[in-house]
């Protein structure tokens with residue numbers, strides 16, 4: 001469904017009514033988000049985030065299970081707010097369902113593909129150059145997962161076209177699973193808030209990134225406010 005069903009108060013009201021009135025115990029929702037700006041960013045629109053929050057609240061209070069398919073890290077946020085779970089895979093298309101980002105380019109000179117890596121410490125996906133910068137920062141702990149060991153994520157060798165996107169995707173999925181496992185507490189919302197605040201503190205401790213602006217975890221501030 002289009003994300004307006006969450007962000008628009010009238011549509012959201014209708015959706016939540018439907019949820020309450022229905023006899024279906026489990027709802028499997030696939031929310032189509034606006035094109036992420038910048039690409040690879042998480043939603044930070046306040047009305048949309050409030051929609052996830054209300055959906056989770058109503059689902060939890062009415063004993064309905066809402067599963068947010070193809071939602072990745074945003075689904076993790078929604079799960080901390082009352083959804084029953086989320087779906088994600090190892091590729092960007094399986095982690096985010098969104099309108100396509102239109103990037104103007106000439107067919108003869110396509111934009112170079114930049115390999116990407118999910119940074120658990122930032123709750124954000126960054127490009128290879130930023131990952132290399134983070135590796136040199138003092139408070140950074142490289143991921144010790146089996147996929148990162150094979151990928152050489154802690155000691156990557158340029159050029160980045162040798163970067164194995166499939167292994168990076170497996171690392172991303174594993175990290176989402178770990179984040180989800182951490183929500184199994186009596187208060188998942190404060191657990192998520194703590195996680196987001198940790199990521200903000202780590203980001204604040206870093207020197208300014210001399211890399212592309214889409215490496216900034218722009219969503220963290222809005223997420224921290226939502227989770228208060």
Ligand SMILES: [Zn+2]
Nearest residue numbers: 143145148171
């Ligand atoms: Zn890893």
